[in-house]
Amino acid sequence: MPFVFSRIAVAVLLVLGAVAGPAASFAAEPVAARPADPLPPADSTQAAQAAQAAPVPCAPPPAGASLTLAQVRLDAMRCNPTIIAARRGVEASQADVQIASQRPNPVLSLGVENINPHAGVGSGNLRSKTVDSTLRVDQVIETANKGNLRVDAARKASAAAGEVVQAVVAQQTGVAEQAFFEALVSQERVAVLRETLALYERTRQASETRLKAGDVARADVTKLQLDALRAQNDMRQAITDHYRDKAMLAQAMGVPGTLADNRLVADWPALDAAVPQPDADTLQRRPDVTAAEARLAAAAASRDLARAGRVPDVTVGAQAEHYPTSPTNSYGSGNSFGVFVSIPLFVRHRNGGEARRAEVDYYAALDDRNRVLLEAGNEIDRLRSQLETARQSLRQMRDEVLPAAESVASSAEFAYSKGATGVLDLLDARRALRQTRLDATEAQGEYAKALSAYRVALQTSTTTGAPVASQARP
Numbered sequence: 458m459p460f461v462f463s464r465i466a467v468a469v470l471l472v473l474g475a476v477a478g479p480a481a482s483f484a485a486e487p488v489a490a491r492p493a494d495p496l497p498p499a500d501s502t503q504a505a506q507a508a509q510a511a512p513v514p515c516a517p518p519p520a521g522a523s524l525t526l527a528q529v530r531l532d533a534m535r536c537n538p539t540i541i542a543a544r545r546g547v548e549a550s551q552a553d554v555q556i557a558s559q560r561p562n563p564v565l566s567l568g569v570e571n572i573n574p575h576a577g578v579g580s581g582n583l584r585s586k587t588v589d590s591t592l593r594v595d596q597v598i599e600t601a602n603k604g605n606l607r608v609d610a611a612r613k614a615s616a617a618a619g620e621v622v623q624a625v626v627a628q629q630t631g632v633a634e635q636a637f638f639e640a641l642v643s644q645e646r647v648a649v650l651r652e653t654l655a656l657y658e659r660t661r662q663a664s665e666t667r668l669k670a671g672d673v674a675r676a677d678v679t680k681l682q683l684d685a686l687r688a689q690n691d692m693r694q695a696i697t698d699h700y701r702d703k704a705m706l707a708q709a710m711g712v713p714g715t716l717a718d719n720r721l722v723a724d725w726p727a728l729d730a731a732v733p734q735p736d737a738d739t740l741q742r743r744p745d746v747t748a749a750e751a752r753l754a755a756a757a758a759s760r761d762l763a764r765a766g767r768v769p770d771v772t773v774g775a776q777a778e779h780y781p782t783s784p785t786n787s788y789g790s791g792n793s794f795g796v797f798v799s800i801p802l803f804v805r806h807r808n809g810g811e812a813r814r815a816e817v818d819y820y821a822a823l824d825d826r827n828r829v830l831l832e833a834g835n836e837i838d839r840l841r842s843q844l845e846t847a848r849q850s851l852r853q854m855r856d857e858v859l860p861a862a863e864s865v866a867s868s869a870e871f872a873y874s875k876g877a878t879g880v881l882d883l884l885d886a887r888r889a890l891r892q893t894r895l896d897a898t899e900a901q902g903e904y905a906k907a908l909s910a911y912r913v914a915l916q917t918s919t920t921t922g923a924p925v926a927s928q929a930r931p
Contacts, residue, residue, distance in 0.1 A: 515532070515712050516712065517712045523722050526634065530633065532712055533629060533709060537711040540625055540711075541711075543625040546618045550617075550619075554612050556611070557607045557610070557612075558608050564596075565593070565594055566593040568590070568591045569588050570591070587781060587783040587786040593774055595772055595773070595774035596772065596773055596774070598771045603765045603766070606762040610755060610758035613754045613758045614755040623747075623748070624744035624745040627744050627913055631910060633710055636702070636708075636709040638909065640699065641724075641725075642901070643699035644699055647696055653891050657688055658685070661681060664677070680881070681880060681884070684887070684888075700715065700717055726905050728904070732844065739915055740833055743833050747920060748829075749822075749826040749829040759819075760812075766811055766812065771799070774796065774798075775794070775795070776794065777793075778790070779791075779792055833914075837911075840907065847906075847907040850900050850904070851904045866890035869886030870886070
């Protein structure tokens with residue numbers, strides 16, 4: 458097939474460069490300098506090392522090891538699947554920035570025409586054949602600053618993904634802390650019921666001795682045994698609940714297994730633990746609020762890009778043509794060159810649907826930002842009130858209710874041992890003490906969870922200068 462010499466191709470490219478300069482004047486806005494790619498090239502050393510690095514597997518704590526609240530937080534940040542998915546979203550958004558920064562590639566076209574099978578193609582080498590061979594290069598010139606607008610939209614979307622990661626980390630670590638305290642409450646409940654069973658066992662042995670001596674009736678001993686059986690059933694149910702809570706904790710952490718062989722360290726917060734006070738900027742700097750602000754800014758950038766789509770792009774091209782003459786073809790033109798400009802005609806539409814959809818998406822993001830801001834403010838006030846209520850309940854339980862129940866139970870044990878009261882009074886006192894201890898454990902757990910939730914609600918984004926989009930319709 459005939460082929461144009463390399464010097465002709467060079468001339469075509471020079472013509473294309475000369476044409477591309479004036480074609481840029483079609484832009485509605487001046488095109489800024491091309492931003493640098495935010496990601497290193499795929500064949501860089503750092504990218505290769507990152508690809509070879511294997512992720513650390515998420516393993517449960519060793520069997521028999523104690524598990525602290527700090528370890529739960531660390532494992533959740535490293536292994537929680539929701540947090541991992543959010544981080545993958547950031548990586549994908551960074552790739553989107555790299556994609557957005559890429560400009561359209563030129564298109565090379567090679568063709569042969571005017572081949573006459575009756576007249577033939579003539580003699581000689583390929584270059585002398587009587588055929589019309591063409592080499593053409595076309596380049597799309599983006600107008601209305603579309604390239605930079607596309608990069609800006611991708612970068613703001615990537616910034617929004619980063620803010621979302623912080624919001625997800627705060628939310629999921631809070632979920633893990635709540636699960637830890639739930640499991641710790643059930644663990645303490647098992648301990649209380651185990652102590653109660655030990656007390657029943659000591660009383661049973663003493664009652665058997667007194668029964669042999671004739672100091673108590675067989676009916677009283679039977680009542681003690683029945684109450685001990687009820688306590689055993691309660692403890693079995695408490696153990697089942699504790700295993701379930703630890704399995705939920707493992708799920709919140711993102712580690713395999715159920716933590717059945719691990720004991721939780723009682724990291725209860727102090728009753729007088731310092732509670733941070735929200736300042737004027739706390740609400741605006743919460744991760745969920747900054748994420749909503751970043752999504753709004755990204756939607757505004759996407760809207761600007763969609764509006765720029767109303768301006769048509771320009772395609773410029775240059776071609777070199779070789780059509781020799783021969784005894785059978787006197788119509789050849791030899792070597793010729795040409796330049797082209799192509800502009801789409803907005804006859805049926807001007808991409809108005811894309812612009813309208815981007816406008817709707819912007820106001821949807823604005824509504825979402827306002828919703829998140831309102832819910833965040835209400836959540837802080839609600840959790841603050843819940844924390845104070847839980848603190849007062851725990852203080853009253855520790856200072857008043859529990860000491861009173863222990864005093865009544867101690868008096869009933871002493872009176873029963875001396876034969877001053879019957880077994881029913883003893884059982885009532887024991888049931889009251891057991892329930893009070895369980896209530897105290899629940900109050901401790903409610904206070905710990907309320908404090909954890911309130912602290913999570915006051916966490917702020919570590920990103921400075923979060924983008925804020927305007928609420929006004931331009």
